Amino acid sequence: xxxxxxxxxxxxxxxxxxxxxxxxxxxxxxxxxxxxxxxxxxxxxxxxxxxxxxxxxxxxxxxxxxxxxxxxxxxxxxxxxxxxxxxxxxxxxxxxxxxxxxxxxxxxxxxxxxxxxxxxxxxxxxxxxxx
Numbered sequence: 001x002x003x004x005x006x007x008x009x010x011x012x013x014x015x016x017x018x019x020x021x022x023x024x025x026x027x028x029x030x031x032x033x034x035x036x037x038x039x040x041x042x043x044x045x046x047x048x049x050x051x052x053x054x055x056x057x058x059x060x061x062x063x064x065x066x067x068x069x070x071x072x073x074x075x076x077x078x079x080x081x082x083x084x085x086x087x088x089x090x091x092x093x094x095x096x097x098x099x100x101x102x103x104x105x106x107x108x109x110x111x112x113x114x115x116x117x118x119x120x121x122x123x124x125x126x127x128x129x130x131x
Contacts, residue, residue: 014081014108017093024089033091034106043101062129081102082109
């Protein structure tokens with residue numbers, strides 16, 4: 001089954017950035033760097049099968065309903081963070097990804113959304129396979 005704990009550290013990193021760094025006024029909307037596509041493309045991880053960290057490997061103990069509940073909890077926490085990102089500077093709030101590249105706070109939020117989408121697809125495949 002899908003383990004959503006691998007998303008939580010990403011959110012916690014963004015939350016820590018927001019709490020630790022001084023809250024400066026937001027950049028103009030058209031100057032906020034949000035799209036993570038180029039960063040991921042340049043990192044070389046797109047299309048690669050990446051081994052999850054041991055702590056994030058699914059245990060297989062969650063039912064579909066439990067997994068969906070966990071996903072919804074993660075999504076609620078992510079929405080809280082995204083609302084905070086709109087109010088302040090984000091381009092200079094940078095944090096490294098474990099695979100060797102950096103993203104700013106908005107790019108982390110975009111990355112988390114992409115990551116959640118992958119888990120939603122996994123859940124759909126698992127549900128279909130277990131019918």
